[in-house]
Structure formats: C-alpha cells, structure tokens
C-alpha cells in the first residue's frame with residue numbers, strides 16, 4: 544500500500560540552513576564509509592544511497608573512486624534539487640556516474656543483487672523497530688553477494704545529543720519529525736538472519752559542537768546561531784579536506800566517541816559473509 548506523503552523532509556530541504564554544499568558531518572560520514580569499504584569490492588563500485596537527501600556524500604565518494612550510483616529519496620524537493628545539481632555539475636571523475644530516483648526505502652524500485660554498496664545515514668531513527676528491519680531487508684536484498692550494507696544513525700548512547708534534542712523540543716517542534724536514537728541494530732539483523740561485520744561503534748562526538756549551533760538556530764530569536772554554525776562548519780570542513788589534519792581529527796573524534804558516545808551509531812553487514820569469516824574491522 545502506498546504511504547501518505549510526508550511534508551517533513553520537503554520542509555527540511557527548503558530550509559537554507561540545509562542547503563550547504565558540504566558539511567563537517569558529511570566528511571565524518573564519508574571517512575567512516577571509506578574506512579569500512581573492503582578492498583575487494585568491484586570498481587566501478589555500484590552504490591545506492593537510500594534516503595540520500597542532498598546526495599552529497601555519495602557524490603563525494605564518486606569523486607574519490609569510480610562509482611556508479613543510484614541515489615534514492617522520497618522527498619520531492621530533495622530529488623528535484625539533486626536532479627538540478629546533477630544536471631549542472633555531473634560527477635567529474637572518469638568512470639563515475641550518478642542518477643537520482645524518487646522512491647521509498649521500503650519499496651525501492653531497484654533490482655535484487657544489483658549493488659556492491661547499499662547505505663544510508665540519518666534514516667532508520669525515524670522509524671520503529673519493525674520498519675527498521677524492513678529497511679535493512681531491502682538494503683540487503685539489493686546487494687550482490689559480498690556487497691556491503693552500511694547504516695549510520697543517531698546513537699542512543701550519546702547523552703549530549705539526547706539532552707540537546709530534549710532542550711530544543713521544549714521550545715519548538717523538532718523539524719526532522721519523529722526521531723528515536725538507536726542503541727544497536729544487532730537484534731534486528733539477527734532476526735533477518737544476518738550477522739554484523741564487526742562490532743558497531745559510534746562516531747561524531749566533535750560534530751555535536753558544530754551541529755549544536757544549527758539546532759540552537761531553531762529556537763525563537765536565535766536565528767543568528769546559524770551564522771556560528773556556518774562558520775564552525777566551514778572551518779571543520781575545510782580542515783578535514785587536508786589529509787593530515789583530517790586523520791588527526793578523526794582519531795581524536797573516535798577516541799572521544801568511544802569514551803562519551805558519538806553522534807552516530809555505525810552498523811555494517813556484508814552479504815553472505817558471516818562475522819566469523821571477517822577479521823574484526825575497527826575504524827581507522
């Protein structure tokens with residue numbers, strides 16, 4: 544059955560604060576994704592991002608290595624913007640291609656076994672456990688044998704995010720809809736008969752200190768906090784474009800995330816490869 548349209552994400556993607564070209568959060572997600580990609584995956588890498596939003600992370604991946612990407616999202620605004628972006632600035636790297644499709648992660652119009660990587664960030668926390676399992680099943684269905692599923696979602700062990708969100712919600716309606724941070728996806732994976740490739744971990748502790756200003760800008764009279772967000776975001780994103788500093792910040796972030804709980808829980812599964820067959824994959 545077709546789900547009724549939800550205007551939440553169209554509104555999110557219309558907000559100028561969400562229209563930046565790149566963000567520090569995106570670089571944290573990109574480097575996490577890169578650290579998890581097994582060396583043996585085919586090139587070009589057939590990748591799909593379900594709930595791609597701006598699509599910028601997959602597009603950045605496709606600038607780093609040959610990737611053929613199908614970007615999928617349900618929001619009309621996100622899809623229109625991304626189609627416009629691809630029209631005027633297609634992926635520049637030879638061997639890489641990207642297209643955008645409007646579709647539902649629970650019924651993606653994608654062939655079974657077609658992808659080496661199926662991933663998303665910031666999607667599953669908007670659904671209850673049954674829906675989370677259905678989304679995992681769909682991501683797994685579209686993977687070829689040996690393909691990698693990666694999902695990054697707000698982490699229930701991140702106290703700072705939980706407190707910050709509760710604070711904002713005292714004053715305004717949270718613009719990203721219902722959102723429940725996740726503790727783990729291991730039981731959901733186990734119910735589907737899948738095993739995680741390595742332990743789940745969290746990343747993005749430092750992101751909280753940048754993203755906090757974006758959240759504060761939601762409060763009445765605090766729109767100016769958006770300027771601080773833009774400044775810090777630009778600064779961290781620029782520093783992370785340089786490999787040396789990026790590695791340092793990433794290491795620091797991983798240590799702090801392990802100690803205090805990072806913003807995002809990272810879960811990965813390899814199709815047809817059980818945990819026992821893989822060396823424990825810890826983030827680099």
Ligand SMILES: C[S@@+](CC[C@H](N)C(=O)[O-])C[C@H]1O[C@@H](n2cnc3c(N)ncnc32)[C@H](O)[C@@H]1O
Pocket residue numbers: 552553569593594595596597598599600615616617618621646647648649663664665666
């Ligand atoms: C947090 S955003 C993703 C942001 C993205 N990672 C980026 O870097 O721009 C979550 C996205 O999931 C999309 N979404 C929500 N429910 C969906 C569904 N059922 N099927 C497909 N996409 C969905 C929303 O439209 C939104 O763009």
